[in-house]
Amino acid sequence: MSKVVYEGWMVRFGRRKIGRSFIHMRYFVLETRVLAYYKRKSLGNMVPIKTLFIDGNCRVEDRGLKIHHGHMVYVLCVYNKKDKYHRIMMAAFNIQEALIWKEKIESVIDQQQDLNTANGNMLHASFLAKAGTNADGNASSSDRESLASAEDEEVTNRTMIRRTTIGNGPPESMLDWTRQGDSVLSNQSTSDEVFSRKHWRLVRCQNGLRIFEELSEADYLPRSCSRAMKAVGVVEATCEAIFELVMCMDGTRFEWDSSFQYGSLVQEVDGHTAILYHRLQLGWFSMLVWPRDLCYVRYWRRNDDGSYVVLFRSREHPNCSAQPGFVRAHIESGGFNISPLKSRNGRTRTKVEHLMQIDLKGWGVGYFPSFQQHCLIQMLNSVAGLREWFSQTDETHTVPRIPVMMSISSGSVSSKKGGKSHDYSNQSIPLDEESDEDEDCQIHEPEEMMDSVKAENAMKQPDEDPLDQLDLSSFSGNLRRDDRDNIRDCWRMPDGNNFKVRGKTFCYDKTKIPAGKPFMKLVAVDWFKDVKRMDHVARRQGCAVQVASEKGLFTLVVNVQVPGSSHYSMVFYFVSKPLVSGSLLQHFVDGDDEFRNSRFKLIPSVPKGSWIVRQSVGSTPCLLGKAVDCTYIRGPKYLEIDIDIGSSTVANGVLGLVFGVITTLVVDMAFLIQANTYEELPERLIGAVRVSRLELSSAIVPQLEPNTSTE
Structure with missing residues (x-):
């Protein structure tokens, strides 16, 4: 089996026959004789989408920056000079990664060239031995030195040319002020x-x-x-x-x-x-x-x-x-x-x-x-x-x-200035010629896209089952919902686009996108207080969890526990259709606590409040399981997460600052499961809530059933 020289995710770049560019994330693998790319990370005997045999005739051509829907990517074209139509176009969102791949591929090509040269030298030496070494035309030492220096110069020039990235050069009339005193100026x-x-x-x-x-x-x-x-x-x-x-x-x-x-x-x-x-x-x-x-x-x-x-x-x-x-x-x-x-x-x-x-x-x-x-x-x-x-x-x-x-x-520019107007349309023709005739998108890509869509549908079926028709009148919480602005002591659902989450290509370019609509629906909010901390509130008779269970729905309960002389709990109830096997949500719900702690994330925000509170709370995503103690209680059709804010000194300090002015604050919270792999991306919100100018006096003491935790 060939040795893997380098591998990783890169952008598959090209142009369709109609001229429009496209990009796809592909997993590239460079071996000692082959460059190949896969739809996902290669495992076992997975068949690559395309391969290119690497030998001494291969070249890596820098295509510079290309723009696709506002994103700039750095494009490389790997081809065999004996068959330029058989090539692979690859790109990266940052130039460092593109240069690394360029260097790795060129080193493999150089190894193949050196191997071919060594084999040729052996054949040449054998021929000279047979021809005899006593001929009058023996090469002098200076000749041998000339030959060696010529070979060294060829290698040096090859390396220097490859390290230089200039494209077609600057336009004729552009002044290159950086080349002061350079001999090239002649x-x-x-x-x-x-x-x-x-x-x-x-x-x-x-x-x-x-x-x-x-x-x-x-x-x-x-x-x-x-x-x-x-x-x-x-x-x-x-x-x-x-x-x-x-x-x-x-x-x-x-x-x-x-x-x-x-x-x-x-x-x-x-x-x-x-x-x-x-x-x-x-x-x-x-x-x-x-x-x-x-x-x-x-x-x-x-x-x-x-x-x-x-x-x-x-x-x-x-x-x-x-x-x-x-x-x-x-x-x-x-x-x-x-x-x-x-x-x-x-x-x-x-x-x-x-x-x-x-x-x-x-x-x-x-x-x-x-x-x-x-x-x-x-x-x-x-x-x-x-x-x-x-x-x-x-x-x-x-x-x-x-x-x-x-x-x-x-239409007035060329008519006003006559010959001074520069027409670049002819210079743009080579862009269309860069269309890869090896396009996997033109032959195989529809099948790949269908497979990709099916896989993503399987991962995200809960958010594609609309809950808009759900009758919310059967769900109740003691904190009222009010969608009007400037209303006190209530909650509402904020726009999901106010929050930024990891996009599909986050693993490679760290891009975040507006979150969009959550895939679970917030149906009720409870505001409780008691002399002791309130755990496992889902056991309360007649709560939203039990109503959702009767309707065949799954509920995620988020219980934010606030310590103090009186303990408070803000409880959010998010419901969805039954879990889809294999989805990220199902892995989270049925996973162990270590996995849950490493994935459950909060994005906070304070749209209205004093400057010092907004700065203290911030809007940076936080893995709650890493910052505070979280207890997970798995029920038949629900998962409750009890978040003990008092378990963190830092969180407790911020909470003390917030609690003093809570009646003047508007606080947004979004909950989600962190996506770490390309298959899990993009991230989607579980749900989001906006709590406006909360009154401590509106909290009630819950009547909890005896604790019969199922986990």
Whole structure:
């Protein structure tokens, strides 16, 4: 059996014959001679969906970034150069994982090439031995050294080329300011050479950044266009993490870029080049100065030293014409240069350079240098924003996202500017050519999708059996339900989308999604008090559990126990159809306490209340079985969970703070079973409840039957 070199979940990326892209999560396995992927983790003799034989003729082609429904994925294409139509397209949500796979596959290819070379050398040596070694044409030592150096150079070049990720290169008119003094400049345009021979001077130090200004004057630029300026700073994060954050154009950018208002994708040219629409938030006399927007080409590459370069330059596009209420600014040159530094005291360090040369356009801008400088410094300060974002964020993994912009063409761009309008439609044709003819989705995928849907239906049948028709009048609790706002001492069901849960791809990209509708229905809430702690409240005569049992329904009882001079219990009754065998809920209900403690989760929230209470409670999900003592009581058609808040010093302290102002609080609670595997995802709420401005005086003393716990 072949040795497994590397394995794990990756994205299966491709395009259908109609041109639409698709992604599927697949389990990839790389062996010493074969790359294969499976619908789920390979066990035993499972047959792969597709395999690719690995030999010295195989290549790994970097396809760069592709965008699917706003998600950016890093795509690799593995193929045999003798048969390019037999290939596998794979992708990852973060560039680190894609680079690991690329390196592993290339190492296997190199091993096969070395094996073939060794076999060839043996045959060649055998041939020379037979031909005789005394011939006049014996090779000299210098010849042998030349041959050896040529072989070493070939290996070195092969490695260096593979480490470089540049795609088709930057557009011809884009100025690559990162290659100052590089010999490659001899192949570039004259304007690029002039631009690259700039000299810089330090003009200020601000927010821990050094800010430079170019010394040379550009005669070919209008007066309103500022000199190029760049900010240089050090960020304690990896180049890959910084690069992924820079490429994002979603809400995350508001946290580090103060000049950002909105961004979207206009057109994806290839994996390394895209046309973007970008609105600036400059904040300089906004009552008098119109806001600015941009339409520009963004190109990126990864260099052989592990650094990343992102370049900007303005372009016109028929689907991104000038917008009413905005002045279209022009980026002459700009971008980021993200390069690794040596670590210090065990901390990863990266140098980030951000350059911008921009013409803000508009009437009289050239006569107000303070406006230009204010706006430029604000944009350059994003480097400080990056540094602070990483220093204050524990979870640095980001999923690059960029919204796709709907066409806003007015048909006036090309007519106004004539030949200056750039048509990228021809450059986009290769995207359709990337359609995998090996598509498992076009032949086998419908069957796989049917199997997947059936499996998910089996796992989630309870939430697909609607309980909306359930007659709630037969269920009663002493705390009343009221769906109106600003009502006191009552409960209601909040919108499930207020809570974020793990999505289907959480195992790979940590994405969370709105929870949606719970799969169990909250039918009643009790508010009890007594001189002692109240356990196993489901035994109370006439409670909602017994009513649900008579109707053939299953009940999950959550008993939140609050200690004090008087003990209180808030009891929630969630009902559903009978348990489906094999579902996650069934495993939880019939599992042992260790499994239950590791899965039962609470998501709290305080929509209305004082700031200090909202901060103390937070909205971070909590595994209750790990934080406090939970007792599980399994009945014939119910499971009761008694949650002793007083068993945790931390929880007791927060509770003391909350109890003092409970009559002014609106508290949301969502309960769910944590999903840990791809098959269990996405997570769904068991149920959710909103308790509004609770009155302690409304609690009643329950009449409990003698305790006859069944577990």
